[in-house]
Amino acid sequence: MSGRLAERIAVVTGASSGIGAAVCRALAREGARVALAARREEALRSVEEGLEGTKSVAVPTDVTDREQVERLVRRAEDELGPVDALVNCAGVMYYTLMRNLRTEEWERTVEVNCKGVLNCVGAVLGGMVERGRGHIVTISSDAGRKVFPGLAVYSASKFFVEGLSQGLRLETAGTGIKVTTVQPGNVDTGLLGMSSDREALERYGKPSGARVLDPEDVAASVVHALTQPEHVAVNEILVEPRDEPV
Template sequence: MSADQELAGRLALVTGAGRGIGEAVVHALAERGARVLATDLDTAGVEAAVAGRYDGRVTARRLDVTDAAAVEELVADVEDTLGPLDIAVNVAGILRGSPVAELTDEDWAATFAVNTGGVFHVSRAASRRMAGRGSGAIVTVASNAAGIPRTNMAAYASSKAAAVMFTKCLGLEVASSGVRCNTVSPGSTLTDMQRGMWADAGADPEAAARSVLEGDLAGYRTGIPLGRMADPSDVADAVAFLVSDRARHITMHDLYVDGGATLRA
């Protein structure tokens, strides 16, 4: 089967699909023939991105991943109306940057509610059904910050680390049922989240991008050996591979897509 049809006939649920990596994942899956339920708090971005494309195979639905009942209701409705889910991709995430001493309870809780709780809610609802059918693939988009300390990112890094370990544990539990669970951990990627970090710091975008590529000794941060920041499509292509049959013997794996930034330390 050609690469552009390797996911033909499969139904995928993508969270955080309104922009950035989530939007890129929607395109990557749809371009490979999948039907995609693209969810976000704001569906306008999804609808604009897919307008007139994919022959109606992409459907936009509003979803708050922090609401367990809403997630369960949506997944049940999808399976009743569109068919069984073959793929679930957790992309929805938020970043509240702050030194720990200034980090509020609200920001800590909100970060975990989306980045960890949302992954739990969606993966639980999807895996329960996939396991009963004996097949399925779940991918969680985490972050390389889950594997290496970052200043001013304790809540984000901790929530992503929890999401990675949750996904691996789930993968172990459902492996015997034919369901694969993996994570993709991007480094710095040119998304609104990345640009927002620069804006919050009051940095010049060009200077900030240069700092990311070259590293920051004062921030205990290595640069990017490949010399470029990722495009969202770089991450989406990794996701598309992991949900395809080409990755049929890969589960509980954490795939770093960061240009070598963490040195895998």
């Protein structure tokens, strides 16, 4: 298999749709072997079927369940080999006003966006440190740089991911490990469709009319980070629609 990521092994969460699916396709095109993880098995399999010419494994996984995540990494290692890259794409986003007290959506956001990322990092980090190489990429958001109204808890969850990644990067400097966050602005995926707080959507969730990003644009940033020379770390990538700067 040729390509800039030939023989590299990547675990991608949130692989059943949107950015995660585009990342799987982009990594496979570059020759990487890919373990695809998300909850919806059928969607996961159909993404896997679209990957050409590389080895892959689809493992239905809920990232909020630590045992399932550990099982995912074991399957990836058994069937593909030691994990070189983790790409955290699994995430949820609910537009909601704090005063509307959507406490279940708050909890879900913390469970998936914060604890889910921790579970995945925890499952690969030991092996990466042992092997003296590895790359942890997390799809954060421009909301991890700046809080958006109507997205207070979501923004906070992405600030968490940024803080976690900064700490991890500082602690692992010198061990051969790289840590990257990709901070997209609006991307054309189903993520906006999760919100049901009409008031928040009406006030803050309306499209600006600008041409937004395609999932492939974000996948290209992930490939850019993963294909740098050994000594080069791309730590953060802010990638946004041209006409929607933060």
